Amino acid sequence: xxxxxxxxxxxxxxxxxxxxxxxxxxxxxxxxxxxxxxxxxxxxxxxxxxxxxxxxxxxxxxxxxxxxxxxxxxxxxxxxxxxxxxxxxxxxxxxxxxxxxxxxxxxxxxxxxxxxxxxxxxxxxxxxxxxxxxxxxxxxxxxxxxxxxxxxxxxxxxxxxxxxxxxxxx
Amino acid sequence: xxxxxxxxxxxxxxxxxxxxxxxxxxxxxxxxxxxxxxxxxxxxxxxxxxxxxxxxxxxxxxxxxxxxxxxxxxxxxxxxxxxxxxxxxxxxxxxxxxxxxxxxxxxxxxxxxxxxxxxxxxxxxxxxxxxxxxxxxxxxxxxxxxxxxxxxxxxxxxxxxxxxxxxxxxxxxxxxxxxxxxxxxxxxxxxxxxxxxxxxxxxxxxxxxxxxxxxxxxxxxxxxxxxxxxxxxxxxxxxxxxxxxxxxxxxxxxxxxxxxxxxxxxxxxxxxxxxxxxxxxxxxxxxxxxxxxxxxxxxxxxxxxxxxxxxxxxxxxxxxxxxxxxxxxxxxxxxxxxxxxxxxxxxxxxxxxxxxxxxxxxxxxxxxxxxxxxxxxxxxxxxxxxxxxxxxxxxxxxxxxxxxxxxxxxxxxxxxxxxxxxxxxxxxxxxxxxxxxxxxxxxxxxxxxxxxxxxxxxxxxxxxxxxxxxxxxxxxxxxxxxxxxxxxxxxxxxxxxxxxxxxx
Numbered sequence: 001x002x003x004x005x006x007x008x009x010x011x012x013x014x015x016x017x018x019x020x021x022x023x024x025x026x027x028x029x030x031x032x033x034x035x036x037x038x039x040x041x042x043x044x045x046x047x048x049x050x051x052x053x054x055x056x057x058x059x060x061x062x063x064x065x066x067x068x069x070x071x072x073x074x075x076x077x078x079x080x081x082x083x084x085x086x087x088x089x090x091x092x093x094x095x096x097x098x099x100x101x102x103x104x105x106x107x108x109x110x111x112x113x114x115x116x117x118x119x120x121x122x123x124x125x126x127x128x129x130x131x132x133x134x135x136x137x138x139x140x141x142x143x144x145x146x147x148x149x150x151x152x153x154x155x156x157x158x159x160x161x162x163x164x165x166x167x168x169x170x
Numbered sequence: 171x172x173x174x175x176x177x178x179x180x181x182x183x184x185x186x187x188x189x190x191x192x193x194x195x196x197x198x199x200x201x202x203x204x205x206x207x208x209x210x211x212x213x214x215x216x217x218x219x220x221x222x223x224x225x226x227x228x229x230x231x232x233x234x235x236x237x238x239x240x241x242x243x244x245x246x247x248x249x250x251x252x253x254x255x256x257x258x259x260x261x262x263x264x265x266x267x268x269x270x271x272x273x274x275x276x277x278x279x280x281x282x283x284x285x286x287x288x289x290x291x292x293x294x295x296x297x298x299x300x301x302x303x304x305x306x307x308x309x310x311x312x313x314x315x316x317x318x319x320x321x322x323x324x325x326x327x328x329x330x331x332x333x334x335x336x337x338x339x340x341x342x343x344x345x346x347x348x349x350x351x352x353x354x355x356x357x358x359x360x361x362x363x364x365x366x367x368x369x370x371x372x373x374x375x376x377x378x379x380x381x382x383x384x385x386x387x388x389x390x391x392x393x394x395x396x397x398x399x400x401x402x403x404x405x406x407x408x409x410x411x412x413x414x415x416x417x418x419x420x421x422x423x424x425x426x427x428x429x430x431x432x433x434x435x436x437x438x439x440x441x442x443x444x445x446x447x448x449x450x451x452x453x454x455x456x457x458x459x460x461x462x463x464x465x466x467x468x469x470x471x472x473x474x475x476x477x478x479x480x481x482x483x484x485x486x487x488x489x490x491x492x493x494x495x496x497x498x499x500x501x502x503x504x505x506x507x508x509x510x511x512x513x514x515x516x517x518x519x520x521x522x523x524x525x526x527x528x529x530x531x532x533x534x535x536x537x538x539x540x541x542x543x544x545x546x547x548x549x550x551x552x553x554x555x556x557x558x559x560x561x562x563x564x565x566x567x568x569x570x571x572x573x574x575x576x577x578x579x580x581x582x583x584x585x586x587x588x589x590x591x592x593x594x595x596x597x598x599x600x601x602x603x604x605x606x607x608x609x610x611x612x613x614x615x616x617x618x619x620x621x622x623x624x625x626x627x628x629x630x631x632x633x634x635x636x637x638x639x640x641x642x643x644x645x646x647x648x649x650x651x652x653x654x655x656x657x658x659x660x661x662x663x664x665x666x667x668x669x670x671x672x673x674x
Contacts, residue, residue, distance in 0.1 A: 102590055
């Protein structure tokens with residue numbers, strides 16, 4: 001991912017990172033307008049009112065950044081995140097675990113996925129220290145979450161083998 | 171049944187409700203928990219416990235619901251201050267100044283300020299509601315589409331304040347939020363707009379996934395970089411904090427009593443308007459507080475008044491929401507609607523008949539609110555010292571807990587797996603926004619207020635056959651327009667006026 005350059009005041013400002021959001025907003029606005037182009041005016045009011053203001057503001061922003069580039073007070077340089085390697089790998093690993101959590105939860109159920117997620121992320125973030133303690137903690141926290149959300153508030157979270165077993169046991 | 175409504179009646183009622191502390195105190199604790207978990211609210215907790223409520227005597231049931239309602243409103247501010255996760259949309263403006271205080275190691279003081287301003291705001295507005303109920307109930311009748319558009323714009327103008335340091339980037343974030351808020355079927359012909367083919371987005375973007383994604387999930391990814399919420403010196407601050415910090419928070423708030431008073435009044439008035447709610451009230455109060463502040467530039471860095479304003483306002487909403495229900499029989503919000511169901515089930519009339527036939531219940535609801543706020547002062551305030559220690563928990567444990575609990579919280583309101591994915595997507599947007607200098611609060615304001623603004627705008631335009639001049643067709647609307655223009659111009663004017671003085 002690109003990132004705003006946290007460089008000292010004397011060096012040039014890297015504008016690559018701060019363009020991500022305006023470009024995403026621009027793309028989404030054009031897509032949104034495309035979805036309402038043949039619709040009645042009631043569906044178009046917001047697209048044209050809010051959309052036109054957003055496009056204008058983004059236009060001003062882009063012009064200001066181009067001027068900065070031309071004047072030499074800014075640079076455009078796509079860099080990979082400048083965080084130290086250890087932190088970067090922990091962060092990417094944690095984001096990966098979160099995505100896995102979302103992908104797996106429907107297949108194996110809330111409690112087991114939550115326990116595995118807690119265990120995996122705690123190990124990852126603590127450099128693999130004390131795995132047994134963390135496993136016990138992860139199981140405990142997952143069971144607390146089961147108690148609060150499924151038993152207490154009767155939330156219909158995805159159920160798997162653990163939920164079926166606990167429902168029979170309790 | 172007829173009863174004399176005089177001072178003795180109210181004193182009697184106060185002590186009678188106070189005698190129900192055994193219902194109120196457990197409800198306060200339950201309310202704090204459900205308020206603090208994003209996705210849970212007083213409304214859905216009451217729905218879950220509805221069968222229990224039907225079994226209770228009507229008076230006990232109402233007291234239970236009121237205590238839960240008030241305390242959940244207050245509870246939503248706790249995670250907003252400590253870990254930048256607003257428990258509900260009503261607390262979305264709280265982290266703007268609450269979280270920077272917690273990051274400085276002043277979480278205990280911030281919680282104390284939040285609790286005291288919530289309690290004072292709640293007590294004041296409840297007393298005012300009791301006195302001026304029939305008058306306030308009419309506010310809703312005067313607020314039509316045009317007036318509501320201006321109220322929404324008051325809230326949206328907060329984007330400009332949030333963006334004060336980099337106006338263009340703030341406006342991009344705010345209007346991007348408004349665009350995202352426009353996703354969904356249009357209100358007249360149900361044409362799908364910007365839904366990317368997802369049926370789950372036809373009703374619009376659900377608020378809780380947006381809220382937890384932008385604030386909590388992005389925060390969980392960010393704190394890994396620092397290893398802790400607090401720097402070493404700020405950990406020392408939390409470690410050395412004593413009860414004096416709580417008392418200091420109380421003193422700071424009491425010293426700003428006028429600020430608590432007028433911001434809670436904003437909450438009360440907005441609360442009376444059906445469909446408006448705590449999120450709008452807290453945004454408007456924050457914006458107005460900043461407009462009239464002598465130190466507007468300090469907002470967003472841990473300003474006491476920036477924390478007091480949204481907390482006093484969103485607790486002012488609680489009394490306001492119940493006024494239309496009690497006086498007119500029209501529920502002003504989800505919790506009020508559930509209360510109405512319980513009252514009807516128990517054969518209790520709502521509306522004007524309530525105060526004639528069962529005055530002890532009509533006034534009792536507001537008295538229960540008053541007693542709840544008073545009891546909260548004794549139950550919650552001492553907890554601030556221990557709650558603030560949450561900020562010292564290592565990110566090893568904090569980040570996974572935030573992710574798991576907030577993802578579940580985003581699932582709860584609609585029970586769609588899609589909402590968990592959506593929360594994650596908002597988390598990524600929030601993470602990129604924060605890393606590249608955009609304010610997530612500006613995006614959220616757009617997401618919350620965008621659909622409401624469109625709804626009222628369309629209603630007004632439909633009534634006038636598309637004539638935009640309808641926006642300036644009502645006297646009250648024009649007064650509000652003038653007030654809006656004044657509040658937008660005033661900060662620049664005041665700044666200019668103060669500048670020569672500082673030079674001298």
